[in-house]
Amino acid sequence: MNLAYxxxxxxxxxxxxxxxxxxxxxxxxxxxIGIYRGLVVDALTIARAPAVDLWVVEANTRGxxxxxxxxxxxxxxxxxxxxxxxxxGSITYQTVEAEHQGGKLRLYVIGYEPTRPGGPPEIAEGRxxxxxxxxxxxDRSSGLTLGERIxxxxxxxxVVGLTRNQVNSGGDPAVYIPLADAQKLQFELAxxxxxxxxxxxxxxxxxxxxNAVVARLHPNASPDATAATIRRWKHLAAITxxxxxxxxxxxxxxxxxxxxxxxxxxxxxxxxxxxxxIIYTMTxxxxxxIATLKLIGAPDRTIIGMIVQQAxxxxxxxxxxxATLIIGIKDYFPRRVVxxxxxxxxxxxxxxxxxxxxxxxxxxxxxxxxxxxxLGG
Amino acid sequence: xxxxxxxxxxxxxxxxxxxxxxxxxRVDALRDVSLEVxxxxxxxxxxxxxxxxxxxxxxxxxxxxxxxGAMELDGELVLHEGQWQRRDLRRLRLEKIGFxxxxxxxxxxxxxxxxxxxxxxxxxxxxxTARRRAGxxxxxxxIGHRKHAMPAKLSGGEAQRVAIxxxxxxxxxxxxxxxxxxxxxSKRAGIVMDLLRNLAVERDAAIIAVTHDEKIFDRFDRIFHxxxxxxxxx
Numbered sequence: 001m002n003l004a005y006x007x008x009x010x011x012x013x014x015x016x017x018x019x020x021x022x023x024x025x026x027x028x029x030x031x032x033i034g035i036y037r038g039l040v041v042d043a044l045t046i047a048r049a050p051a052v053d054l055w056v057v058e059a060n061t062r063g064x065x066x067x068x069x070x071x072x073x074x075x076x077x078x079x080x081x082x083x084x085x086x087x088x089g090s091i092t093y094q095t096v097e098a099e100h101q102g103g104k105l106r107l108y109v110i111g112y113e114p115t116r117p118g119g120p121p122e123i124a125e126g127r128x129x130x131x132x133x134x135x136x137x138x139d140r141s142s143g144l145t146l147g148e149r150i151x152x153x154x155x156x157x158x159v160v161g162l163t164r165n166q167v168n169s170g171g172d173p174a175v176y177i178p179l180a181d182a183q184k185l186q187f188e189l190a191x192x193x194x195x196x197x198x199x200x201x202x203x204x205x206x207x208x209x210x211n212a213v214v215a216r217l218h219p220n221a222s223p224d225a226t227a228a229t230i231r232r233w234k235h236l237a238a239i240t241x242x243x244x245x246x247x248x249x250x251x252x253x254x255x256x257x258x259x260x261x262x263x264x265x266x267x268x269x270x271x272x273x274x275x276x277x278i279i280y281t282m283t284x285x286x287x288x289x290i291a292t293l294k295l296i297g298a299p300d301r302t303i304i305g306m307i308v309q310q311a312x313x314x315x316x317x318x319x320x321x322x323a324t325l326i327i328g329i330k331d332y333f334p335r336r337v338v339x340x341x342x343x344x345x346x347x348x349x350x351x352x353x354x355x356x357x358x359x360x361x362x363x364x365x366x367x368x369x370x371x372x373x374x375l376g377g
Numbered sequence: 378x379x380x381x382x383x384x385x386x387x388x389x390x391x392x393x394x395x396x397x398x399x400x401x402x403r404v405d406a407l408r409d410v411s412l413e414v415x416x417x418x419x420x421x422x423x424x425x426x427x428x429x430x431x432x433x434x435x436x437x438x439x440x441x442x443x444x445x446g447a448m449e450l451d452g453e454l455v456l457h458e459g460q461w462q463r464r465d466l467r468r469l470r471l472e473k474i475g476f477x478x479x480x481x482x483x484x485x486x487x488x489x490x491x492x493x494x495x496x497x498x499x500x501x502x503x504x505x506t507a508r509r510r511a512g513x514x515x516x517x518x519x520i521g522h523r524k525h526a527m528p529a530k531l532s533g534g535e536a537q538r539v540a541i542x543x544x545x546x547x548x549x550x551x552x553x554x555x556x557x558x559x560x561x562x563s564k565r566a567g568i569v570m571d572l573l574r575n576l577a578v579e580r581d582a583a584i585i586a587v588t589h590d591e592k593i594f595d596r597f598d599r600i601f602h603x604x605x606x607x608x609x610x611x
Contacts (some may be wrong), residue, residue: 003486007486009486182561292482295476296496296499297467372435372440372441373439
């Protein structure tokens with residue numbers, strides 16, 4: 001007969017309650033792992049969206065995400081003519097707070113040239129921008145709906161398309177608008193400010209400024225070689241896609257990533273201690289029964305089996321509860337929670353190992369029990 | 378009552394000693410204890426607290442190493458000059474000795490039948506056979522109607538009968554009982570002692586009980602008095 005199963009069945013409610021408690025704890029660990037992964041994925045999403053090989057930015061900067069970068073918009077034509085470049089597009093990035101449904105809505109505005117690289121990777125609903133002005137493709141997480149109109153700066157835009165999972169490293173939803181509108185939004189001065197500038201005799205600055213020019217290369221072209229070619233122009237810097245992703249993951253979100261990573265590690269340690277304590281306590285409560293079993297002739301393997309099987313059942317059920325819970329609610333988190341099967345599997349293995357090691361404590365205590373303690377009151 | 382001499386003793390102790398600690402902290406729990414218990418005998422170990430009766434019971438039960446002496450159980454020399462002659466004392470207990478506890482010590486997560494069957498399964502019986510034999514034993518002890526009850530649902534007397542059935546499961550010829558009637562009223566204590574006596578006769582077994590229960594003294598064939606670790610009188 002399986003003593004572990006019979007003991008669990010005898011105190012099923014209490015055991016399941018313990019499993020639920022452990023499941024909640026493991027759910028938090030999984031959520032933290034998901035948030036950690038989500039942070040990295042979010043940081044890379046916008047950089048991966050245009051599907052380009054090269055980023056041309058202002059000299060001596062690591063723009064446009066890690067540092068500010070401003071370059072002339074007409075540079076796109078020069079970049080497009082470089083050997084190996086198949087397509088190039090100008091692009092702007094800025095964060096805007098807009099009025100929406102009586103509150104503030106933070107948006108990450110991306111200006112791009114329709115038909116050129118820099119636009120949304122896919123439109124989940126509606127259509128891409130077709131007109132040259134005042135149309136917008138917004139991410140679903142912004143809460144904007146098709147046909148909705150929203151004011152950015154001094155102009156009103158109509159949402160014609162919706163994207164999915166397009167947010168910046170801060171979690172702000174991205175909206176795509178035509179480049180010309182984005183340039184006005186970012187660089188055009190308000191009329192009073194423009195008048196002051198005119199009065200000072202400085203004139204109005206050129207609006208044809210962008211934050212970066214992105215380029216797609218021919219499959220046979222080397223990104224590093226092309227970047228080296230562009231760097232010969234002293235007023236520009238060129239960053240390959242791999243370098244850009246490295247900047248984003250190592251530099252931009254590094255502190256947040258490390259913070260969450262450390263917290264996740266701490267949670268794992270706390271979970272391990274709690275699992276060990278639960279299993280140890282479960283064993284200590286059964287010492288008299290274990291002594292009786294020993295006295296009536298139960299071999300050590302029977303007692304070890306009972307403790308290890310209960311520890312495994314506790315870990316397995318707790319882990320299943322935690323994983324089910326987080327997979328069920330992860331889409332309701334304000335920021336993306338990314339749980340890949342390998343993340344879940346790794347935590348599963350960790351829980352398995354922790355349960356095995358923790359049951360070692362219980363087994364040690366059980367094997368030390370003197371059968372004589374079963375005798376007497 | 379058994380007739381000493383007609384059968385070889387089931388339990389024979391020869392010069393059993395046990396001390397704890399050394400030097401100034403040395404405590405002699407047992408000193409040169411020799412006794413014999415024969416088949417069909419029900420004997421009591423009696424003495425004040427600290428007299429060594431539980432220590433003696435533990436040594437007979439092969440759960441405590443003596444310091445010196447020899448012991449034969451059911452004709453087998455299991456202890457010689459303070460050294461166990463068998464490596465697997467667990468197996469020895471399983472084959473030769475049944476235990477009855479003061480508070481029955483039934484496993485709370487097994488029903489009455491499985492509490493008895495587990496001993497048979499530990500000895501190698503399959504589950505079906507073990508449960509069948511356990512059911513028969515419970516019927517023999519007139520507790521068959523409670524065979525599916527969990528220990529928490531059994532009265533003290535019922536639980537002690539199940540515990541006795543468990544002690545008898547592997548048909549051991551030596552049964553050690555630690556205050557078997559301490560948790561029972563005098564009526565039930567008498568019933569349990571009668572039951573043990575009948576079992577000793579029917580199964581050709583010896584029962585050794587540690588007890589303080591004066592109301593059952595008349596149910597024993599012999600009473601061994603222990604005082605300061607020594608057998609005072611019989």
